[in-house]
Amino acid sequence: MTRRLAVLATPLLLTLLTPALALGAEEGSGAGDAFKPQNEFKLEPWVNLPGPFDINRAVFYLFIATVLTIGAFMYVAKRMQARPNRVQTVVELAYTLMRDNIAGGNMDRRMAAKWFPFIAALFLFIWFSNMIGYIPLPTNTEHKVDIAGLEIPSFAIYAATANLSVPLVLTLMVWIAYHVEGFRAKGVVGFYKGLVPAGVEGPAKGPIFLIELISDFVRIVSLSVRLFANILAGHLLILFMGGGLVVLLNLGFAGSLVLGLVTFPIAAGFFLFEIGLVATLQAFIFSTLTAIYLGGAVAEDH
Amino acid sequence: MFSTITGLVLAFQEAGGGEGGGEEESSTFLVTPDVGLMLWTILAFTAALFVLRKYAFPPIVEALDKRQRAIEESIDTAASTKAEADELLAEYRERLKEARVQAEEIVSRARTAGQATEKEAAAAGQAKREELLEQARKDIQAETARAIGEIRSEVANLTVAATEKVTRKTLTAEDQKRLVEEALSELDFTALSGGRNN
Numbered sequence: 001m002t003r004r005l006a007v008l009a010t011p012l013l014l015t016l017l018t019p020a021l022a023l024g025a026e027e028g029s030g031a032g033d034a035f036k037p038q039n040e041f042k043l044e045p046w047v048n049l050p051g052p053f054d055i056n057r058a059v060f061y062l063f064i065a066t067v068l069t070i071g072a073f074m075y076v077a078k079r080m081q082a083r084p085n086r087v088q089t090v091v092e093l094a095y096t097l098m099r100d101n102i103a104g105g106n107m108d109r110r111m112a113a114k115w116f117p118f119i120a121a122l123f124l125f126i127w128f129s130n131m132i133g134y135i136p137l138p139t140n141t142e143h144k145v146d147i148a149g150l151e152i153p154s155f156a157i158y159a160a161t162a163n164l165s166v167p168l169v170l171t172l173m174v175w176i177a178y179h180v181e182g183f184r185a186k187g188v189v190g191f192y193k194g195l196v197p198a199g200v201e202g203p204a205k206g207p208i209f210l211i212e213l214i215s216d217f218v219r220i221v222s223l224s225v226r227l228f229a230n231i232l233a234g235h236l237l238i239l240f241m242g243g244g245l246v247v248l249l250n251l252g253f254a255g256s257l258v259l260g261l262v263t264f265p266i267a268a269g270f271f272l273f274e275i276g277l278v279a280t281l282q283a284f285i286f287s288t289l290t291a292i293y294l295g296g297a298v299a300e301d302h
Numbered sequence: 303m304f305s306t307i308t309g310l311v312l313a314f315q316e317a318g319g320g321e322g323g324g325e326e327e328s329s330t331f332l333v334t335p336d337v338g339l340m341l342w343t344i345l346a347f348t349a350a351l352f353v354l355r356k357y358a359f360p361p362i363v364e365a366l367d368k369r370q371r372a373i374e375e376s377i378d379t380a381a382s383t384k385a386e387a388d389e390l391l392a393e394y395r396e397r398l399k400e401a402r403v404q405a406e407e408i409v410s411r412a413r414t415a416g417q418a419t420e421k422e423a424a425a426a427g428q429a430k431r432e433e434l435l436e437q438a439r440k441d442i443q444a445e446t447a448r449a450i451g452e453i454r455s456e457v458a459n460l461t462v463a464a465t466e467k468v469t470r471k472t473l474t475a476e477d478q479k480r481l482v483e484e485a486l487s488e489l490d491f492t493a494l495s496g497g498r499n500n
Contacts, residue, residue: 041332043339052338059339062346069350073358080365082372095362117355125350164332165339170347232332 040239041162041232044141057139061160065129073124098123102287107295111181115294118177122170123287126161130231130279133159134271157239162232164224167286171224174290182297191297223289230282234274241267458482 045054076091084092098120103112140156160166182191195212196205240248241263246256462478 043331043336052336052341054338055342056339058336059342062339062342066346066350070353070358073354073362077358077361080361082365082369091362092366095359095366117359118351120359121347121351121354124354125347160343163336163339164334165336166343168335169340169343173344173347 039142040140040156041158041235042142043163046141057141057158058160058163058166060139061129061132061158062166064132065125065160068128068132069121069124072128094124095120098287102284102291106288106291108298111295111298112291115177115291119287119291119294122174122290123283126167126170126227126286127280127283129161129166130159130283131275133157133162133231133235134275134279157235159231159235161227161282162235164228167224167227168220170286171220174223174293175220178290178293178297181294185298219293223286227282227286230278234270234278237270238267238274241270243267454486458486461485 043056043058045056046060047055049055073091076088079088081088099112099116102123103116103119107115134157136155136157138153138155139158140154143154144151145154146152179191182194185191186194192209192213195216196209197212200208243260243263245263246260249259250256251259458479461482465478
């Protein structure tokens with residue numbers, strides 16, 4: 001148990017050190033610029049590639065998430081046994097959760113079988129993206145730490161899903177997917193007719209249809225922004241509580257000490273809350289809503 | 303469609319930026335979709351989806367299904383074994399019950415037979431005793447009759463001898479005999495047999 005706590009505390013301490021290090025670096029360079037918390041999320045191109053394919057911090061995180069998603073599941077898939085060990089049990093639990101609850105619970109059998117890989121991949125990809133977002137990695141190129149002549153980017157926490165682009169493009173895939181399924185099942189006209197809930201009759205149909213149509217488009221925003229904003233907000237809270245406030249308010253030595261002592265446990269609490277609940281919950285919500293949208297698009301009664 | 307999304311995003315961005323005031327320019331990158339990142343996301347996600355679907359999920363499904371089948375089979379086997387055992391148990395119980403009934407029957411039959419035999423034996427004993435008694439009685443009667451006859455003749459002879467001595471005269475044997483017989487017939491000998499042959 002103490003070992004586990006130590007493992008949890010290490011990234012936390014590193015997180016707490018980040019703003020201090022950043023501040024130190026800033027003051028050391030003599031730039032005198034005010035600390036801008038939002039710049040923790042700024043994307044600077046690391047490798048320039050032709051077209052829009054520049055590799056930056058977010059792309060780096062996407063790579064890690066992809067490699068981890070594939071790696072973890074390939075590792076387990078190659079070692080499936082009749083009598084599972086602990087890792088396999090956890091993976092199987094995740095698998096059955098995705099198959100029976102997320103996909104199976106919201107779609108009919110045929111749709112669930114067809115779309116399970118997509119929904120499962122979404123869940124895992126988002127989950128790994130969220131989770132690695134809480135591991136401090138030396139990726140903050142805005143602030144560099146000089147260690148023995150080497151300019152090392154300072155450690156920071158960051159998540160690919162804290163960029164709107166990532167959830168947005170995943171949402172667009174979902175949105176297109178369920179429209180295609182809906183059109184295929186009911187035809188274009190049938191699908192849009194189905195937007196009006198059963199039981200709405202007469203002249204009410206017009207405005208209701210309009211509202212439902214708008215809500216259909218708003219799903220793009222709600223689905224993507226829910227994930228993006230949750231992860232971003234979590235990171236911002238950890239950032240502010242874990243030293244950001246101390247740096248910004250600049251209350252002098254005593255004031256900073258008191259503020260730091262007060263915000264430190266809050267940061268720890270937020271960190272545990274994010275890693276223990278929000279990261280998984282948001283991945284679960286995103287994939288469950290995907291399943292609901294896909295299921296609803298082909299269902300007879302909307 | 304895409305322009306609509308961008309429009310919505312931009313609207314969101316403006317709403318968010320409004321609060322920031324002067325910081326608007328420096329923080330809009332948070333909500334501006336980045337085409338490069340979007341393309342990278344598609345690539346990364348598609349790669350993950352492809353590999354998971356083609357190489358990772360099938361072995362997991364197979365293993366899970368296999369275990370599911372194994373579990374179902376063992377449940378079925380257990381159920382059938384239990385049914386068999388239950389059947390066997392029921393059969394044994396039935397048999398035991400039958401055996402008990404039979405045993406009871408045998409015992410009761412034996413008891414009846416025993417009683418019958420006892421009764422028979424008692425009856426036979428009774429009959430034998432009666433027979434023996436009867437025989438004894440007959441013997442006694444016969445003996446009594448014989449004894450009376452003997453006594454009678456002995457009395458007659460004695461009487462003749464006594465009379466002869468008294469009278470010094472010998473009656474002819476025939477007279478003598480006749481007289482005694484006449485006298486004797488007047489006597490009652492029943493008292494000698496104890497009144498039992500009445």
